[in-house]
Amino acid sequence: MDISFALTGKGYVIVAADTTAARSIVKMKSDEDKIKVLSPHLLMAFSGEPGDTVNFAEYVERNLRLYHIRHTYALRPASAASWIRRSLAESLRSRSPYAVNLLLGGYDTATHTPELYWVDYMGTLTSVPFGAHGYGSYFALSLLDRYHDPEANLEEGLATLRRCIDEVSKRLVVSPGKYKVKVVDKDGVREIEL
């Protein structure tokens, strides 16, 4: 039921995810943070099987933190994405696979480029200009295809994101109320109120 969006722009990536934690037909919580800050310039929105998601996100978070401590610099977004993809692919072929879908938004400080990766529980990894997971993707991807601009500034990017969120609120039967939005750019990661 989780919904997450992400889109790139000029020098930044926006990652947004709803904040509801539901079980069966009951909304248990409405301020759940589903976007982890993996490194000073890397964000990860996670969705999927409850329990698996948090467990896998923490596993990734701690391993990338360990890499950062050991080598003084963090993994670059592309390398982190490759490592995460492999972790998921290995998990898929184990007795108890993680059912987790991810959107990885990062800013590569070595090449000064914003990067976004779409990852699913099957271990698919694709570099994309915008992406979405969950029911929201059925409504948002066509909108993003029409309105996404890789050269857009942050205001324009947020306006595009707002369009997606509004469309989901309008059309989806069980639309979530609130979203958490985080942005990563050359200055690092920060949260934004929509």
Add this chain to the structure above:
Amino acid sequence: MARRYDSRTTIFSPEGRLYQIEYAMEAISHAGTVLGVLAKDGVVLAAEKKVTGKLLDMSGAKEGGYGGSGEKIFLLNSNVISGVAGLTADANSLVNYARQAAQGHLFNYNEDIPVELLVQRLCDLKQGYTQYGGLRPFGVSILYAGYDPHYQFQLYHSDPSGNYSGWKATCIGANNGTAQSLLKQEYKDDIGIDEAVGLVLRTMSKTMDSTTLGSEKLEFATLTLDAEKRPKAKIYKPAEIDALLVKHDLAKKDEDTEMRAA
């Protein structure tokens, strides 16, 4: 008495020294010279070959392989080349380990291994042999010339104890003291790759025992960026080394060859 502490790498002497490590370092200071210079747009490595002779079959180095005669300068990964001084057999095993470590990183992270990380991996291995029982340390010092997006061009040196350090210009092997003081005098911070090549060749010709330089005594390599900003390692083939020496006016003089022929 001294033999009680000489025979084991893992035992400290009463003065707090590890003799086997010191002997390994000593062995390296008799080995062929390896010299490295870091420039702003590349890194240069040169090495003195010890195993030479008329009857040595060098046909492989002339045409086959990726350049070099496989004695001193090796390609560790597409972004790192190394020059080794010391026991060649030990070096081969370390080179193999380094190549596997680099491929392992590529497999896990889909990027070329950062240079310092590769140096650390080798040093972890080398350090292990100074501590665990019954083993001889690697009798090898290595110069690493590499490129990664984190710190751009880099030059590192590692020794048998497992220490490593980064350099702008350095030298290992025989006469390394002389070479280093020459480098210290001549090195400039904004040196370009062409100047660095000249500096390396001049320093090599002054420190090597033989009076004239030639491809049979020298291995040479550079690491630069290609047009797409990807690291490009070039290990020179014998003919290319001779051409380079002619260009820098350090090749064998014609009279010498004429005299020898006469």
